[in-house]
Amino acid sequence: MSSRRRERAALQVPLHKQLTDPLPRSALERVRRRVHESRRSGEVRVWRRASAWAPVALGLALAAIGFGVWRANDARDVGPLRMAGGAPLGAVVARTTTTRVALHEGSSIALSPGARLVALENGSERVLLTQGDGTITYDVHPHGPRRWTIDAGAVAVDVIGTRFTIEREGSHVTVSVERGQVRVRGVAVAGGLRSLSAGEALEVGAPPRAIESETRGAAETAADVHASYANDTHVSEAAEEASMGESRNAASPTGAVQGVASAQRWLVLAARGEHRDAFDALGADGFQRATARSRSVSELFALADTARLSGHAALAVAPLERLLTEHAGDPRAGLAALTLGRLQLDALDAPGDACGSLERAITLGVPADLAEVAYARLVEAHRRAGHREPMAASARAYLERFPGGRNAAHIRQIIPNEPE
Amino acid sequence: MITRLRLVEGAKPLAESDAALVARVRGGDRDAEDALYRAHAESTAGLIARLLGSSQDAEDVLHDAFVIAFLQIDRLREPSAFRGWLRQIAIIRVRRTIRRKRLLRALGLLPAGDDLALERLASPAASPEVLAELAVIDGVLRTLSADQRIAWMLRYVEGHRLVDVAALIGCSLATAKRRIAAAAEAMSAVTDIAPLEEGR
Numbered sequence: 343m344s345s346r347r348r349e350r351a352a353l354q355v356p357l358h359k360q361l362t363d364p365l366p367r368s369a370l371e372r373v374r375r376r377v378h379e380s381r382r383s384g385e386v387r388v389w390r391r392a393s394a395w396a397p398v399a400l401g402l403a404l405a406a407i408g409f410g411v412w413r414a415n416d417a418r419d420v421g422p423l424r425m426a427g428g429a430p431l432g433a434v435v436a437r438t439t440t441t442r443v444a445l446h447e448g449s450s451i452a453l454s455p456g457a458r459l460v461a462l463e464n465g466s467e468r469v470l471l472t473q474g475d476g477t478i479t480y481d482v483h484p485h486g487p488r489r490w491t492i493d494a495g496a497v498a499v500d501v502i503g504t505r506f507t508i509e510r511e512g513s514h515v516t517v518s519v520e521r522g523q524v525r526v527r528g529v530a531v532a533g534g535l536r537s538l539s540a541g542e543a544l545e546v547g548a549p550p551r552a553i554e555s556e557t558r559g560a561a562e563t564a565a566d567v568h569a570s571y572a573n574d575t576h577v578s579e580a581a582e583e584a585s586m587g588e589s590r591n592a593a594s595p596t597g598a599v600q601g602v603a604s605a606q607r608w609l610v611l612a613a614r615g616e617h618r619d620a621f622d623a624l625g626a627d628g629f630q631r632a633t634a635r636s637r638s639v640s641e642l643f644a645l646a647d648t649a650r651l652s653g654h655a656a657l658a659v660a661p662l663e664r665l666l667t668e669h670a671g672d673p674r675a676g677l678a679a680l681t682l683g684r685l686q687l688d689a690l691d692a693p694g695d696a697c698g699s700l701e702r703a704i705t706l707g708v709p710a711d712l713a714e715v716a717y718a719r720l721v722e723a724h725r726r727a728g729h730r731e732p733m734a735a736s737a738r739a740y741l742e743r744f745p746g747g748r749n750a751a752h753i754r755q756i757i758p759n760e761p762e
Numbered sequence: 763m764i765t766r767l768r769l770v771e772g773a774k775p776l777a778e779s780d781a782a783l784v785a786r787v788r789g790g791d792r793d794a795e796d797a798l799y800r801a802h803a804e805s806t807a808g809l810i811a812r813l814l815g816s817s818q819d820a821e822d823v824l825h826d827a828f829v830i831a832f833l834q835i836d837r838l839r840e841p842s843a844f845r846g847w848l849r850q851i852a853i854i855r856v857r858r859t860i861r862r863k864r865l866l867r868a869l870g871l872l873p874a875g876d877d878l879a880l881e882r883l884a885s886p887a888a889s890p891e892v893l894a895e896l897a898v899i900d901g902v903l904r905t906l907s908a909d910q911r912i913a914w915m916l917r918y919v920e921g922h923r924l925v926d927v928a929a930l931i932g933c934s935l936a937t938a939k940r941r942i943a944a945a946a947e948a949m950s951a952v953t954d955i956a957p958l959e960e961g962r
Contacts, residue, residue: 353895355958356921360892361883363804364811365820370803373821377799377828381792402869427904428867429879433894434901437952458894617889651889688886748817 368752422464423447423488431469433460436476448483462493462674463709470673470709479507484522491673495640496547497528506538518543608632612644621652629654633661639669639678646681655689658682666702676706680716687719693726714740718749725756784841787832795832802845803828806852813856813915815878815900816863823859827852846929853912853930860908880919898953906945913938914945918955 354360422430424446434443436453443451453459457476463469465488472493482490484503492499496513499506504522508515517526519538526536530546538544608628611620624632629649636642642665649658662682669675683699686692700720708716717740724733737757744750780801786794803824810827811820831838831848838847866872880903881896888896903911909931916927928938949955 353892353953353955355918355955357880357896357899357919358808358812358921360885360888360896361812361880361919362885363808364878364883365807365817365824367804369817369821370807370824373807373824373828374796374799374803376821376825377832378792378796380825380829381795381832404871425901427901429897429901429904432879432881433890433897435894435898435953437954439951441952460890460894651887684886746818 366749366752368755372751421466423449423461423469431461431464434458445483447486449486450481452479452481454478461709462677465709473508473510475511477507477509479505481505482522496530497526497544500525500527513547514545515547516543516545608648609641609644612648617648617651618653620648621654624648626654626657629657630660633664636661636664637668639665639672639674642669643674643678646678650681650685650689655685658685659690670706676703676708677712679703679706680708680712680719683716683719683723687723687726693723696723697727697729697732714744714747714749717743718747718753721749721753721756780844781841784835784838784844787835795828798844799828802848806848809849809920810852810856811878812880812883812919813853813912814859815880815903817878819859819863820878823852823855826855830855849930850932853916854932857908857912860911864908895953899949899955902949902952903945906948910941910945910948913941914949917942917958921958 424430426444428446431443431445434441434451434453435458436455438455440455441453441457443453445451451459454477457478458474459478460472460474461469462472467488469488469490470493471491473495480490480492480501482501482503482505486503490501492501492508494508494510494515494517496515497517499508499517501522501524504519504524506517506519506522506524508517510516513530515530517524517538519540519542521540523537523539526538526544526546527534528546531544536544608620608623611617611623621629629645633642633645636645642661645661646658646665649655649661659682662678662685665672665678666675666682669678679699680703683696683703686696686699697720700716700723703716704713704720717736720736721733721740724736734757737753740747740753741750741757780798783794783798783801787798806827807820807824810823811817814820814823827848830851831844838844863872879897880900881893884893884896903915906914913927913931916922916930917924922930924938924942925935927942928935931938931941933941946955946957
């Protein structure tokens with residue numbers, strides 16, 4: 343079964359089985375009181391019908407003003423990058439046809455069939471996107487307020503305002519610029535850094551080979567796959583380490599090669615989302631060895647996901663802690679701390695540990711969409727750990743930052759003195 | 763102790779319980795209203811919130827649906843069918859709310875964006891692929907008409923049978939099928955969701 347078919351299989355209908363309850367119990371209780379009050383007072387909510395149409399009438403009268411306000415908001419351009427319809431740019435997958443995403447500030451992104459893009463960070467000043475395999479053309483509106491960075495595995499591309507294309511297939515990445523200028527970073531780039539102007543292109547990494555190829559071919563393929571995750575690891579060294587780690591008992595050269603392929607197979611499986619198979623490919627011992635030798639943020643994340651999503655939550659702690667210890671300056675460190683905190687809170691029943699992880703996530707910074715989650719989970723962690731004062735302080739911090747947040751009503755109940 | 767006995771009685775089939783509660787509501791019993799709310803609020807709220815994609819609007823629609831249901835409870839011909847009837851009322855309110863918000867947004871009187879996009883509702887264990895798929899689906903749903911959005915979601919998100927979708931929307935089976943097909947066509951351009959077999 344191809345990886346794409348497996349990805350599709352991950353989404354099962356009806357979809358509600360994969361969704362959480364949208365409204366907390368506190369909201370249901372709030373509505374219950376409202377219903378009770380409406381029935382007690384005998385109020386028929388005619389005013390809402392009026393309120394439904396009054397703004398429309400007002401809107402027709404004030405359309406010009408509304409349009410002006412709208413344009414003024416656009417000119418100020420605060421908040422995340424938004425797609426047509428107003429949703430923040432999150433994850434985009436192009437299936438069978440080219441998908442073009444128009445953004446509110448004039449930029450656009452065109453994904454060729456099969457390409458995938460995920461926004462790890464989307465704020466007023468910075469956008470961090472990660473591109474999977476496939477070809478994506480970025481047309482970034484010049485002089486915008488946001489600094490764009492695209493993580494394409496072997497390289498990271500810094501953009502200000504330009505039109506360029508990234509083609510990625512594993513560790514093989516080509517960046518070509520049509521207009522403006524970009525800066526390409528990565529250990530695979532000569533000198534670690536190169537600026538590209540209009541008409542220039544940069545190709546990094548060898549074209550991938552089939553993973554099933556034998557002898558030396560298999561070793562190179564394993565190295566390529568590894569490089570796509572561990573771009574700050576020397577490729578041949580990684581393959582050699584992998585073969586030593588996985589084939590200690592293999593006496594023949596063929597056995598050693600099979601060991602390399604086996605050691606890296608988990609990365610391929612994890613990249614496909616087949617985390618149970620990825621964990622089985624590694625085994626518990628192999629997982630710990632891989633955690634100990636991993637040097638890149640991407641690989642440590644992949645290890646943590648493999649453990650977490652294959653039902654081995656406790657094993658996910660080590661790669662995340664290592665990531666936080668050794669890559670605290672990475673933009674994804676906050677996300678790692680948040681993941682660790684949620685893991686400790688939900689799967690490991692360790693709210694005391696979760697407090698520290700979630701506080702660290704907030705300090706390091708998490709993508710804008712997840713900030714509310716981090717603050718809310720910190721309140722929950724303190725509550726479950728029995729930290730009364732810190733719980734009240736974190737609850738106040740939440741309400742100050744997200745007065746209309748999804749969890750605001752619930753958190754107000756925790757500290758009833760807060761005005762609703 | 764009496765409360766415990768009542769709880770045991772409450773374990774009888776839901777339809778009987780609803781019918782009894784509806785009869786008490788018709789007699790002016792406010793406690794029965796409360797009991798009906800507690801029995802159906804959670805599932806109805808989930809339906810409304812997913813259809814709307816907004817928690818604030820969901821609270822308003824949930825409130826309105828129950829108030830209207832209690833006000834018009836004499837019109838309910840089959841008391842045991844309270845749940846389906848309540849959902850019909852809720853879906854009418856959802857449709858109005860979606861249309862109203864789109865108009866207000868078109869006039870620039872309402873900020874863009876809702877807080878309950880599908881990918882934000884994903885369970886914590888959802889893989890990045892599932893999150894990405896849900897985000898794509900949510901993006902398409904925002905481009906559909908209110909009728910198509912509701913019909914498709916009742917079928918593919920909530921998992922209702924076609925005949926139940928038609929009943930909940932209050933249209934013919936053919937109309938429900940047509941709306942779902944139109945939405946599925948738009949959806950097929952960006953994602954692959956296998957058609958649900960009838961009966962599921």
